Amino acid sequence: MATKVVKNVIAPIQMWLMGQGKCVGCGKDLTKQKKEEHKKGFEKITCSCRRVYIYDTAKKSYRRALLSEV
Numbered sequence: 001m002a003t004k005v006v007k008n009v010i011a012p013i014q015m016w017l018m019g020q021g022k023c024v025g026c027g028k029d030l031t032k033q034k035k036e037e038h039k040k041g042f043e044k045i046t047c048s049c050r051r052v053y054i055y056d057t058a059k060k061s062y063r064r065a066l067l068s069e070v
């Protein structure tokens with residue numbers, strides 16, 4: 001039960017960090033990290049802490065990359 005509570009607290013913080021364009025792991029500015037073409041309308045961002053994000057250029061929002069996208 002304790003782990004469920006922790007997840008409920010962490011998820012909104014991660015969403016908030018990504019909303020600010022920051023890495024959820026190290027808090028670095030994702031606009032300054034390594035950027036690659038992903039597919040049309042999306043960019044793959046690899047943070048210096050090795051977390052991978054997908055940037056939606058239309059929505060201007062970040063999300064964590066799925067394992068299949070890394």
Ligand SMILES: [Zn+2]
Nearest residue numbers: 023026047049
């Ligand atoms: Zn990071």
